[in-house]
Each structure stands twice: as structure tokens, then as C-alpha cells.
Amino acid sequence: MNLKELSHLLGISQTTVSRALNGYPEVSEATRARVIAAAQAHNYSPNTRAQGLATGHSRCIGHVISVNDSGEMVNPIFGDFMAGAGETYAAHGYDMMMTRVGAQDESDTYRNLQARGAVDGLVVHAPRNSDARLPLLTEIGLPFVVHGRSTGTDLDYSWLDVNNRRAFQDAARYLVSLGHSRIGLINGQETLDFAIRRREGYVSALAEAGLSVDPTLMVSGEMTEKYGFASASAMLDLPNPPSAFLVSSIICAVGVRRALDARDLKQGSDVSIVTFDDCLSYFANGSETPVFTAMQSSVRAAGAALAQMLIDRINTPDAPHTQTLWEADFVIGPSTGPYKSPHTKD
């Protein structure tokens, strides 16, 4: 069923049918009701492509997912982010498109998306330091919002970020206040902006406590369970191991916990763990009874909020850019406890 058929069927012109469906005032309510009923009865929906051609908009939002250098890792927060964003898109009649891209042809992909008119705007994921995507998108005039921030650019752009620096500073302070002086940092990839900020927060908390920063207690990498396990294992096997860990994701933290288990170390008493928690739906840390002491911020909520920001930008491109900084919630769970000398027996 298309517009022409439907209008013939109703004995009305295509114009009127179109206007009736799109809520224009020039059509009587009686006609509008009749049209809507008929459209529903015949399961008519305007052809997306034709509508897009005519209006010049695609009513579609792009998400470019870069696979990492090794080409393997998929960000575990992705699903929850999309679930949050999808809700907002659906409410505004937008479709949601994904493009997977390798690191090498990244800018081509963005350019192509623009040239083809495939999307009305897009979300930039996992921004890096001085991320080249921001000037590129600005130049080609594709509206975008950033999940996170990119230091090292003087461009004005819209973003929503968690205060990663503050979160890790507070968490490190908390561990210091419990008496820990050797704290391992199991960070995300420090090519990514958020990881850099997290390290800054960690370093500054140590500095203000007069503690030295030991490079052997700081690692950076893709946040997998295995990485958490391997990093924690290596640090625990040092001659002077850490008594606490600051971990960048709950997935990693599971790996850290495994490393403790393997050494018969009790988390919370022997070794403390604080982790960042994106509130993944399948790995709820739970506010009632947390599994880990954590800095939490819902990536799903971030998805929903960023989607709204982007739609607003698309609708009013000349409005000033918006910057939103969320504070993570700090919840105390059983994975942290006061410092205990390794020589102390229970």
C-alpha cells in the first residue's frame, strides 16, 4: 500500500492524505479521522526512503563502532548504551543505525555516511585525546554529540561525560583513608580520554596523601575479564604487592577477584577492590547489596540522555552546544576494608 493507492481508495488527493497524516492544520478533522482510520486498516506507513528523499532528512541516527586495534574486542557497555538511546530515538520517530569500522578507514566511514545522507546525526563513542573525528564532523557539517570528552581540542561541541577524574580521585582517597598505601590502578586503554582522566584522579589523590606513584602499579589496556585477571595477578606477585585495586570496569573487577581467589586472598579483608560500574543490566552491582565497592553511573541513562541531546541538536542546529557532567555515585560494598598487613594472621 502506498500513498497513491490509499488516496484513490479514499477518493481524496495524495496531498490531503499526506497532510492529514502529518498533522497539518489545513485538513478538516473529519477527513483526518477518515484518513487515519484507513491508513491503519491497510497498514499504511509512508515509505521511509521516499519520505526521506522529499524532506531531505533520513530520520536516522548513526553509531559508528570502532573495533579496536587487535580487531577483537567489543565494548560490553555497548548493548546497554544502545538500549537507552533506542528508547529515546523510538519516542521521536528516529531509526538507529550501526556501522562497524576498523581503525584505518575511520574518517572515510564518517565522510561516506555524510555523503550518502545516511544519517541525520551521530554519536561519537570512545573519544580519544585530540580526537580527529570532532574536527572532521564539524567540517563536513554532520551534527554529533560525544559520549565522553576529548581534551586537546579548542572546538566547541556537545558532550555528556561522567566526572571520571573526580570519581577515581574520591575512590583513591577512600582507599587511602582505609590505610592503603599501595593501590593498583587497572585502567582502560589510555589512548581513550576517560582513562587518562581516571589516571589523573588516581595520581592526584596519591599525591595529596603524600604517597609515591609506582609505575608498576599502573596498567592500561582493554577492559576484559582476562586483562583484569592478568594485571592483578602480576601485581600481586610483585615483591611489594598492592593491598588495594582501583579498577576501570566491573568486567575487569571480576578478573581481579579471580586473581585473588587463585591466591586464596579474601577480597575486602586481604585485598580491597573498588571498581567503576556502568550499571550494566546483566551485571547489576545492586544498590541494595552491592557486590563491589563502586563508582557507578548508568551507561544506559547516558545513552538516553545523549540521544536526546543529539535530537535537540538536529532540530535546532544553531542552539549553543551543551555540556553535561555527571557525578558517579560512590557505593560501599564488601569488596573494601581497612588495610591489613600481609603478615597479620586472622
Next chain:
Amino acid sequence: MNLKELSHLLGISQTTVSRALNGYPEVSEATRARVIAAAQAHNYSPNTRAQGLATGHSRCIGHVISVNDSGEMVNPIFGDFMAGAGETYAAHGYDMMMTRVGAQDESDTYRNLQARGAVDGLVVHAPRNSDARLPLLTEIGLPFVVHGRSTGTDLDYSWLDVNNRRAFQDAARYLVSLGHSRIGLINGQETLDFAIRRREGYVSALAEAGLSVDPTLMVSGEMTEKYGFASASAMLDLPNPPSAFLVSSIICAVGVRRALDARDLKQGSDVSIVTFDDCLSYFANGSETPVFTAMQSSVRAAGAALAQMLIDRINTPDAPHTQTLWEADFVIGPSTGPYKSPHTKD
């Protein structure tokens, strides 16, 4: 830059430019080379919507993601599936679209996708028993492939599934061979087809070993970490607790492990765990040194394979349907061991 501008620029008609770019033989190679060079130089790509209108195809594949009844859970395998599928789509010039939908308006969503011509085909995720989507899609003539299967329909359709029944049967047999007679099943939601098959495999292995099936040792639910923890905890606190667990996902298995930890039970010696493992990139069980004894099958590979199946279906709709059954790999890790009476001391 659009076709008209590009053709003016070259002093050639739109027809010729279009043909040159689309590889038609009626254009001389000299002209073709000139056209391609110019297109590249001016970053020209045909407008997706216009191309779609003209050809009648969207070159876009849909993925409808149903949020669960409670509206909260996002399937953790989703990201890896899409990464696999995305690779295939990109190689064939297809875009990938996602639609998030609540359970109530599910069929409307599919109908709408078809009516709008938004997608050329789609992947059906998480099929249920006698899934209503299969007859619906068949009726409205939207090509599809199913990730999994749906028992209880006599429809002919294309699918790719893991032999879940066999995997769970083999795993249960293995536990039985280790001397376990009380084996807890922590299954996925048994509204879903794969979970039903998994239970069947479990039940049949117990039956052939002459073991009784204890309903208190079988649970079904959304595969979150918390669910794994809560289910295992409840079973372990029974008067006659299980000595082994069969778990439906690695995320759940982490929760089960936590339940053991909380009771100071050592996995592999006190209690055994076998889990299904989708080979999630951020939670590699690793073939070199597995974390869990597991039945593994890569959901990413499944995504890639299903995408190819779907594209084939779209290209040759009259070809016979294809059904593919993958066997899971059984890997033995440290999470399983011989049965040990709870009264035995180390």
C-alpha cells in the same frame, strides 16, 4: 555533491556517470576511470535514499531487539553478535539497523518495518516456542533468518543454531561421569527455545544415568550475574544441595562462583561448574587456560554466518531454506572435578 553536479562537472550525462559507477558494461573503460576518479576526488557517494527509492531496495538489515518483560535486561551477547554480523554486512554494502521494542507492540514493529520499506530483511533474535514472528514475517513477505530455532511450527524457514540439547546432555553426562548425582540447572528463560532444549538435554542425561530429576534443582530466568548468584545460593542452602551446576551463560557462572565464594566452597573441588560460553570478547574463557569447564560456541561467528545467510536469502528468495546446526566445543577447565562428599575433609 550529487549526481547531477558530478555529471555537469564531467560534461557527461547522469546516465553514463551512474552506469560507470555501478559497473555496467555499456560504458568505456576510459570514461569509467575518469568518472571514478572524479567521484573520489569530490567525495561523491550516491544518496542512499534516492538510490533506494529508485531500486526499491534499502540495502539495510534490521535487528529488532525485544526488551524483556520487566523492560530492563539487555542481552550481553548482543554486542558480539552485531560485531560479527556487521562485518558481513559491511562487506556486502549493507547497513545495519536496530529497533528496540517492548513485548506488547512487537508485531506492529515488524509490520511497520515492512510497510515503510525500511529494511530488506531481518534477523529474528531469541526465538520462542511457536514464535508468532515467523508466520508473521512469512505472511508479510519480509525475508528473515532466525538465530536459534522455534519448535512448534511447521513453517519452513532458515536458521542457524547451536546444538543446545546435545551440549547440555554431554555436559551433564560429563558431570555424572565425575560422580555427581545432584546437579543444579541454572537455565535461561524457558519461554525461549534454546533454554527448553538445554533443559531437555539435561533431563535426558540424568534419565539415562538413572538419576531422578529434582525440580528444586532446576531454575529458569534472565541470565544475569545476580540471577546466577541467587539461584546457586538458594540451591546450596538446600538440605541436600547439589555438588555441581550446569549454567547457561558465563555471566551467570560468575554469579555462581560468587555464591561458592560466599560459602567458602572451592569450585572444582567442592562444587563443579560447567557453563555455556558464547565466547564474548570481553569475557574470553580462553582455550589455552580455560576459566570454566564450558560448552563454547562463538556468538560472533554466528552473527557473521547469519548475516551471510540473510543476504543470500535476499538475493535469491526462491532458493531453498538453509538450516545450520553447530556443535558446541566442550573444553575442560578447573571448574570441574570428581564428586566429593560434603563430609569429606581435605
Next chain:
DNA sequence: GCGCCATTCCAAAGCGCTTTGACATGAGAG
């Protein structure tokens, strides 16, 4: 009865592309 607005509707153009059918051009056959 006439003119004048609102109101309601319509025909046609245009969005950027593909594709049909036709048309020049030059080479080879007669």
C-alpha cells in the same frame, strides 16, 4: 444576488537516483 474570506482540497513540481528506449558515431561488410 454579489463579492469576499475561510476553509478544504488538489495538481504538479521536485527530492536524487536508476533504467528504459532511443540516438549518434565510427568501423567493417558488401
Next chain:
DNA sequence: CTCTCATGTCAAAGCGCTTTGGAATGGCGC
């Protein structure tokens, strides 16, 4: 030297929609 026949190119129609500019219709005041 003309007649075909590939070869390479083009103008125009059409995909299904929105939207502009215009045209009927009917109610009202004069």
C-alpha cells in the same frame, strides 16, 4: 560508397513522498 552493427552516450520516465501555489466550495455580510 552505402548499409549494417556494435559501441558509447543521452533524455526522460519513474520510484513514493512532501510541499508550493492555486482553485474550488460554502458561509457570511452587504
